[in-house]
Amino acid sequence: MKNIFYLMFTAILLFSFSTAFGQAEMRNYDEVTGPRINYDISNVAVPDHPELSRINIYVEIKYDELQFVKMPEGYEASYETSVLFLDKDGDQADGKIWTEDVDVARYDETNKSDKYSYTHATFDLPPGSYKLAISVQDEETEKINKSKKKIKLRDFSKNKLVLSDITFVKKGVPDSLGKETWQPVVTNRGKGLRGNVAASFEIYNPIEADEVRIRYEIFGINTKDKYRKSFTKQLSGKITNEFIPLTIDSLAHDTYKLTVKINAGKKKAKVEKYFYIRWSGLPTNARDLNAAIEQVRYIATRKEWNILKKAKGEDRIKEFKLFWKRHDPTPGTEANEAMEAHYGRVAYANQNFSVMQREGWRTDMGMVFIILGAPDDIERNPYPSYSKPYQIWRYYRYNRELLFYDQTGFGDYRLYTPFSIYEFQRYLRQ
Numbered sequence: 532m533k534n535i536f537y538l539m540f541t542a543i544l545l546f547s548f549s550t551a552f553g554q555a556e557m558r559n560y561d562e563v564t565g566p567r568i569n570y571d572i573s574n575v576a577v578p579d580h581p582e583l584s585r586i587n588i589y590v591e592i593k594y595d596e597l598q599f600v601k602m603p604e605g606y607e608a609s610y611e612t613s614v615l616f617l618d619k620d621g622d623q624a625d626g627k628i629w630t631e632d633v634d635v636a637r638y639d640e641t642n643k644s645d646k647y648s649y650t651h652a653t654f655d656l657p658p659g660s661y662k663l664a665i666s667v668q669d670e671e672t673e674k675i676n677k678s679k680k681k682i683k684l685r686d687f688s689k690n691k692l693v694l695s696d697i698t699f700v701k702k703g704v705p706d707s708l709g710k711e712t713w714q715p716v717v718t719n720r721g722k723g724l725r726g727n728v729a730a731s732f733e734i735y736n737p738i739e740a741d742e743v744r745i746r747y748e749i750f751g752i753n754t755k756d757k758y759r760k761s762f763t764k765q766l767s768g769k770i771t772n773e774f775i776p777l778t779i780d781s782l783a784h785d786t787y788k789l790t791v792k793i794n795a796g797k798k799k800a801k802v803e804k805y806f807y808i809r810w811s812g813l814p815t816n817a818r819d820l821n822a823a824i825e826q827v828r829y830i831a832t833r834k835e836w837n838i839l840k841k842a843k844g845e846d847r848i849k850e851f852k853l854f855w856k857r858h859d860p861t862p863g864t865e866a867n868e869a870m871e872a873h874y875g876r877v878a879y880a881n882q883n884f885s886v887m888q889r890e891g892w893r894t895d896m897g898m899v900f901i902i903l904g905a906p907d908d909i910e911r912n913p914y915p916s917y918s919k920p921y922q923i924w925r926y927y928r929y930n931r932e933l934l935f936y937d938q939t940g941f942g943d944y945r946l947y948t949p950f951s952i953y954e955f956q957r958y959l960r961q
Contacts, residue, residue, distance in 0.1 A: 565674035566596035566610060566667050569647070571717045573696040576687035576735055578770065583655040584684035587698070588614060589715045590667070591647040591722070595866070597633060598671035599641040606641050608633045609670035614652055617662040624661060625654050630670070644865045651715065658686035687735060692743070692795055695733040697804035700774070701726060713774075720786070720816055723809030729774040730789055732802065736766050740795035747775055752786040753819040764793075777806075784810040785819055812852045814874035824851055826877050826892055829901050829952055876901045886943045895946040899924065899933060902955040906933075920944075929958045 569591045577583040590612055597608035610633075615626040633648045635641055660683050668675040687693060703714035713731065718724045734743060746761040764773060775791070785808055792801045809815060817823035824839050824847065831839065835854060842850040855870045856862070877892045880900050884891035891897040906924035913920045920937040922944060935944035 565669050565672070565676040566592045567721070568592070568665060568667050568676050568678050569717045569719055569722045570665055570678065571699075571715070571719070572663070572682065573698040573715075574682075574685055575695040575733055576770075577655050580655065581688040582657065584658045584687060585653060585655050586682070586684060587651065587653050587715070588663075588665070589649070589651045589698075589717050590665070591649050591717045592667060594633070594635070594641060594643045594646040594648065596669075597641075597648070598669050599633075599635070600671055602634075605634055605636045606638060607635075608641070608648075610648070611668045611670060612650055612652075613664075613666045613668075614654075615664040616654065616656065617664070619660055621662075624656055627652050627654075642865070647717075649714065656684055658684045660684075690737045692738055692740065692793070692798040692800045693735045694791065694793065694800045694802040695735070697789065697791065697802055698731045699724060699728055699777075699804075699806060700731045701728050718806045720807060721809075722815070723784075723807045724777070724779055726779065727776070728779055729776050730791070730804070731772065731774050732791065734764070734766065734771040734773060734793060734800075736769050736771065736795075738795065738798060739769070740766060740798065742766055743793040743795045745773070745775075745791065745793050747789065747791045749777070749782075750788045750790070751783065752788065753822070754783050754785045756783065756785075779808065782808045783819070784808055784813055784817075810848075812848075812855075814870050816874050816878050820848055820851065823874070826874070826901075827851075827854065829898055830873060830956070832956075833953070873901070876904070887939075887941055889943075894943070896935060896944055898952070899946070899955065902952070903929065903958060921947075926958075931958065 571589045573587045573589075575585050575587065577585045592610060594608075597610060599606040599608045609630060611628060611630045613626070613628045616624040618624045629650070629652070631648060631650045640646065660681065663680045663682050664677065665679075666675055666677040687695075699716050699718055700713040701716050703712040713729070716724065716728060730747075736743075742763055742765050744761060745764050747759070749758040750756070758778070764771070777789075787806050787808065789804045789806060790801065791803075792799065794800075810820075813820065813823060817826070827839065828836050831854065839847075839850055839854060855867055858869055859867045860869050861867075880891040880894070880897035882891065884894045884897040884900070886894060892901060903926055907927045908925040910923040910925070911921075915921065918936070920940070922935045923932055924935070925932040934947040936947050937944050
């Protein structure tokens with residue numbers, strides 16, 4: 532019997548070759564792009580130009596996202612980063628294009644998923660709302676990836692106590708004089724913080740207070756864990772830099788919100804920043820272990836699901852890792868393509884099939900999509916004369932078509948002929 536996970540992974544790679552309407556609509560799910568962009572931004576004051584607001588952009592690209600080329604000595608990759616700002620009228624306010632080269636000595640370094648190339652840029656603009664567009668193109672493959680975001684640059688010129696944005700930093704290589712340096716690090720839903728990291732920010736003190744009371748809280752969005760601390764900080768002039776060490780190693784796999792509050796008498800200021808902790812062996816886009824385990828029940832055998840469901844305490848993470856280790860299509864490599872592909876489908880289902888406060892992966896359409904993937908063709912009739920709205924998903928590769936009815940009129944499409952999870956899994960073995 533062929534391995535169900537290998538077939539699922541192979542099926543994902545084949546989706547992009549379908550020419551049917553269903554594939555056209557779901558093309559973004561499986562679209563091959565360039566290097567994944569991990570980036571962060573921070574907004575700070577411009578000391579010599581209070582009428583402007585500074586935005587720092589930090590970009591990190593995984594080594595294994597780049598195409599390295601053999602050189603006389605070692606291996607080299609190169610990528611181009613483009614940053615563009617559009618104002619509220621859609622006109623270009625600023626922008627920059629630059630190239631970074633990455634050199635490594637050995638071939639195995641080119642496939643490192645925990646090594647990143649770091650680059651950054653700084654822009655000074657008038658306070659206000661902008662559209663930020665970032666793209667990264669691999670120079671060898673010419674594949675490109677893009678990201679867009681709406682941002683608002685703050686006005687730091689007002690005569691009041693205020694905080695800059697938070698930047699996460701780690702200790703870098705000391706400079707030529709032995710002075711300690713700090714390098715910004717990026718964290719997002721796919722890239723967690725690790726090691727000795729601090730939260731860095733600036734305190735702007737035009738009121739010339741001598742000291743402030745700093746209170747900060749780290750809150751786990753899913754675990755609900757809280758960590759609080761407060762201390763007094765002596766201020767040095769109108770701008771004071773502060774670093775708060777983060778206890779990364781003691782935090783569970785989760786999304787966290789860091790809130791920093793300061794006060795000098797009745798004068799107060801606050802800033803917030805989200806960060807992410809991603810345990811090794813867990814998928815990058817799973818919000819926590821419990822959710823990650825729940826979301827494998829569509830693809831696990833009865834025996835595997837019973838083991839995962841009954842596991843307690845530390846055995847849960849152990850059994851979860853063993854589950855995916857057994858079904859890794861490329862054992863011996865750092866990446867587990869089947870695991871990442873599965874949770875990619877879960878994320879897509881949540882984005883496209885959620886309805887009535889129910890996560891997309893829990894819906895009938897979400898279940899079918901996660902197990903079978905994108906249909907080869909979709910027939911829709913949202914306003915039929917003699918029935919409820921319906922969709923027919925056709926899977927030519929499995930010689931099956933599935934009928935969904937929207938019984939409530941709120942987009943909650945239910946499978947007309949119920950199938951068990953294990954019946955869907957049998958399609959993949961045929």
